[in-house]
Amino acid sequence: MQFNHIDQHENANILIVDDDNISRITIKKVLEKSGYTVATAESGAEAIEVCIDQLPDLILLDVIMPGLNGYETCAALRNIADYNRLPILMLTGLDDMESIDKAFRSGGTDFITKPLNWPLLTQRVRYALRTRDLFNELNSSKLKLTKAHNIAKIGYWEYNPGNQTLILSTEAMSLLGQTKNKFKLNEFLESVTEIEALQIQSEINKTLSTGVSFKLDHSFTSNQGLELTLNLHAELSTLNNEKILIGTFQDITERIEAEEQIYFHQYYDPDTSLPNKEFLTHHINKIIDSDESDNSETLTGVLFVSFDKLNSIGGAIGNEFINKFLVESSSRILKNIPEIKDVSRIGSTTLGFLISNIYLNEQIEAICTLLIQLFRQPLYLDGADYHTTLSIGVTIYPYDDNSYDLLNNVATAHKRCITEGGSKYLFYQKDMDNQANELIILEGKMRKALLNKEFSAFFQPQIDTKTSAITGMEALARWIEPDGNMIFPDTFIPLAEETDIIIELGREILIQACQFSKHLQETGIGNIRVGVNLSAKQFSDVMLVNNITSALEETGLSPSLLEIEITESIAMTDINHAVRTLTTIREMGIKTSMDDFGTGYSSLSYLQKLPLDTLKIDQSFIRPIKSNGENSEIAKAIIAMGHSLNMHLIAEGAEEEYHYQFLKDQGCHEVQGYYFSRPISKDNFEKFMYDFKLKS
Amino acid sequence: MDDKEIILNTAVINDLTEIIGDDLIEIYDEFNTSSVSSFETAYTALSNKDYDQLCTIIHSMKGSAGNIGLELLSNKCHAFESSLRNHDDIDHEQILSSIEQTFKNSINALAEKGLLS
Numbered sequence: 001m002q003f004n005h006i007d008q009h010e011n012a013n014i015l016i017v018d019d020d021n022i023s024r025i026t027i028k029k030v031l032e033k034s035g036y037t038v039a040t041a042e043s044g045a046e047a048i049e050v051c052i053d054q055l056p057d058l059i060l061l062d063v064i065m066p067g068l069n070g071y072e073t074c075a076a077l078r079n080i081a082d083y084n085r086l087p088i089l090m091l092t093g094l095d096d097m098e099s100i101d102k103a104f105r106s107g108g109t110d111f112i113t114k115p116l117n118w119p120l121l122t123q124r125v126r127y128a129l130r131t132r133d134l135f136n137e138l139n140s141s142k143l144k145l146t147k148a149h150n151i152a153k154i155g156y157w158e159y160n161p162g163n164q165t166l167i168l169s170t171e172a173m174s175l176l177g178q179t180k181n182k183f184k185l186n187e188f189l190e191s192v193t194e195i196e197a198l199q200i201q202s203e204i205n206k207t208l209s210t211g212v213s214f215k216l217d218h219s220f221t222s223n224q225g226l227e228l229t230l231n232l233h234a235e236l237s238t239l240n241n242e243k244i245l246i247g248t249f250q251d252i253t254e255r256i257e258a259e260e261q262i263y264f265h266q267y268y269d270p271d272t273s274l275p276n277k278e279f280l281t282h283h284i285n286k287i288i289d290s291d292e293s294d295n296s297e298t299l300t301g302v303l304f305v306s307f308d309k310l311n312s313i314g315g316a317i318g319n320e321f322i323n324k325f326l327v328e329s330s331s332r333i334l335k336n337i338p339e340i341k342d343v344s345r346i347g348s349t350t351l352g353f354l355i356s357n358i359y360l361n362e363q364i365e366a367i368c369t370l371l372i373q374l375f376r377q378p379l380y381l382d383g384a385d386y387h388t389t390l391s392i393g394v395t396i397y398p399y400d401d402n403s404y405d406l407l408n409n410v411a412t413a414h415k416r417c418i419t420e421g422g423s424k425y426l427f428y429q430k431d432m433d434n435q436a437n438e439l440i441i442l443e444g445k446m447r448k449a450l451l452n453k454e455f456s457a458f459f460q461p462q463i464d465t466k467t468s469a470i471t472g473m474e475a476l477a478r479w480i481e482p483d484g485n486m487i488f489p490d491t492f493i494p495l496a497e498e499t500d501i502i503i504e505l506g507r508e509i510l511i512q513a514c515q516f517s518k519h520l521q522e523t524g525i526g527n528i529r530v531g532v533n534l535s536a537k538q539f540s541d542v543m544l545v546n547n548i549t550s551a552l553e554e555t556g557l558s559p560s561l562l563e564i565e566i567t568e569s570i571a572m573t574d575i576n577h578a579v580r581t582l583t584t585i586r587e588m589g590i591k592t593s594m595d596d597f598g599t600g601y602s603s604l605s606y607l608q609k610l611p612l613d614t615l616k617i618d619q620s621f622i623r624p625i626k627s628n629g630e631n632s633e634i635a636k637a638i639i640a641m642g643h644s645l646n647m648h649l650i651a652e653g654a655e656e657e658y659h660y661q662f663l664k665d666q667g668c669h670e671v672q673g674y675y676f677s678r679p680i681s682k683d684n685f686e687k688f689m690y691d692f693k694l695k696s
Numbered sequence: 697m698d699d700k701e702i703i704l705n706t707a708v709i710n711d712l713t714e715i716i717g718d719d720l721i722e723i724y725d726e727f728n729t730s731s732v733s734s735f736e737t738a739y740t741a742l743s744n745k746d747y748d749q750l751c752t753i754i755h756s757m758k759g760s761a762g763n764i765g766l767e768l769l770s771n772k773c774h775a776f777e778s779s780l781r782n783h784d785d786i787d788h789e790q791i792l793s794s795i796e797q798t799f800k801n802s803i804n805a806l807a808e809k810g811l812l813s
Contacts, residue, residue: 022727022760029716029723062759066752093759093774115762115770118711 012057017047044068063092071106078107087128153251275344301355301364304414308422309536368425387572391417392425457512458679465664472529475513514555531563559589619653708765
């Protein structure tokens with residue numbers, strides 16, 4: 001607080017109102033000597049005029065004057081300026097109580113008796129001015145404080161335990177949206193939750209008995225439905241020798257909301273509102289901390305789960321779809337596996353969670369199996385069913401004993417699971433780190449190999465069972481390193497699918513396949529239809545149709561000699577997308593085929609929806625068939641099913657002559673397999689055709 | 697205590713001298729001049745039996761005199777004012793004359809002190 005105003009009074013404007021000339025002059029001179037600026041008026045009427053024109057800082061007003069007397073003048077002046085703005089000191093020779101009382105009642109600030117005590121007069125004037133300033137300062141501070149309280153959303157209260165009455169300040173009333181300022185404590189506690197009411201009551205009792213103040217955050221719901229979070233602060237005080245509590249409410253609703261928002265952004269994924277990796281890490285650390293303190297012997301499984309090919313579908317449909325997919329999956333997991341308490345989003349298509357308080361690895365394995373089973377049922381989203389399989393990576397605390405290792409190792413196991421084709425779970429093993437490094441090296445080599453054109457299409461012939469002629473071939477990717485070493489698809493396709501390499505690799509094989517078929521046609525060897533496999537990523541690539549069109553244009557191959565093959569799992573992941581894409585491809589005059597038929601989820605109703613020309617019966621149904629016909633039942637059923645759908649049927653995996661014979665007998669239209677030839681290079685294929693023709 | 701001290705309240709005069717210095721002489725000069733005319737007005741009011749005006753003049757003189765340390769004059773004015781307000785049966789002229797005499801004595805006392813120009 002500043003007191004500079006004390007010195008500033010020297011320049012204050014003072015008005016002397018006295019009908020007596022000598023008194024006026026004397027007072028004027030005395031005050032002027034003290035530095036005041038003094039004006040005079042001979043009558044009450046003149047004083048009022050002066051004040052209307054310009055208000056002085058203080059008035060010395062004689063009581064007994066002709067015309068308006070001092071009391072009347074004072075009352076009139078109070079209509080112009082109140083006590084706080086204008087001190088009026090009444091000059092009176094009448095020092096009886098009645099005169100003094102009259103002076104105060106008419107609005108006098110103070111009175112000075114005549115004859116005047118001159119040294120005292122200056123002090124009285126100074127004192128009156130200082131009082132006015134202090135009063136104004138106090139008032140302004142009070143206003144500022146009220147304003148500050150309003151800004152800080154603070155309100156005062158007082159609680160008298162004797163009559164159990166809570167009294168609110170004006171600020172507290174407005175804060176809590178109340179119209180009255182007195183409440184019984186119980187009445188007030190009705191606006192908080194039951195637990196909070198008990199807490200508050202208990203804290204109050206404690207403070208009353210111990211004198212220790214308390215602070216407490218609690219909710220508050222007013223009658224009008226206003227919902228607040230308040231910070232309650234209480235201290236012991238006394239009033240008339242009785243204990244009371246005084247304190248403040250502070251509305252911290254906005255602060256709490258902001259804190260919640262900060263917490264949300266720190267620990268939750270904004271797109272799905274699922275917990276995020278930070279959340280999972282936090283919980284892992286909590287488990288490690290509590291485990292260190294209670295030395296428990298339980299295990300905690302840390303799992304990362306992704307949905308095979310979800311990235312591909314998401315690429316086609318959008319992130320919003322992926323978000324919904326993850327939310328739905330998360331809720332399916334939480335609903336069906338009580339051991340899992342929270343499901344966090346770890347990456348764009350990966351979820352992560354903990355399985356706590358278990359004693360055996362086998363328990364985690366059982367839950368992994370359950371998870372895989374759980375997603376055998378398609379996920380229904382936006383009016384369509386989506387099929388997917390899971391890649392699950394697992395690591396276990398305390399085998400890995402810190403959150404950094406746990407998260408790294410579970411990620412390694414998860415990645416490893418994906419590159420091995422997914423649809424399973426893998427526990428982290430130490431050698432995975434080396435394998436992971438090998439994969440990184442392999443990825444680099446693959447990118448280089450693409451540039452160096454080290455990838456070649458190999459071809460496996462397909463023989464018509466009626467004419468025994470070669471009518472088609474399947475193009476398969478092979479990686480031949482400069483030293484002649486051949487790398488098989490099992491090694492590089494899963495990794496290529498994980499990265500964007502598969503798109504470029506797929507395009508390369510497609511072009512080579514079209515070129516070769518066109519070459520066979522041009523050289524007069526024959527019109528040999530070529531089947532090209534599409535990966536999930538290629539199938540959902542928006543450039544797919546463009547790529548096929550340009551491959552045909554570039555090579556000049558007739559669309560009828562190209563067959564596009566997709567697997568069941570690709571088609572079933574997003575049946576609507578599959579229907580749309582296959583329809584477009586078919587409308588171009590290209591044949592469409594389902595590869596590995598019988599291994600996936602295909603139901604008849606789905607198959608009927610898909611615009612397919614051909615079903616390729618998976619080799620796993622053909623290879624086990626024995627010469628005596630044993631193990632042929634499933635193959636028979638699948639072939640019958642194909643017939644009933646009026647599909648062209650090609651069987652894979654014919655390794656023996658009797659396989660071929662069986663398939664021919666069953667009415668399978670074409671056959672491919674080692675019995676005729678394994679996939680071979682272009683040159684070898686030409687030679688094979690020549691030889692085959694000669695043979696037949 | 698001599699006569700002069702009874703006539704003048706030296707404490708008040710000393711205070712005033714200390715506060716306003718030589719300017720005090722102007723005030724006493726003004727008092728001297730204005731009082732002469734006040735007495736004239738007072739006598740006229742008395743002859744007209746205008747006791748209200750007489751009371752106003754005496755009240756004013758009481759205040760002035762008291763404030764500038766002419767204590768005896770102020771006291772006499774105070775007594776006369778009270779009698780006038782109470783409508784006492786007194787000899788107004790004699791009292792006024794006595795007050796005038798005190799005024800003159802006061803002026804002489806001031807002159808002796810060098811407080812008049």
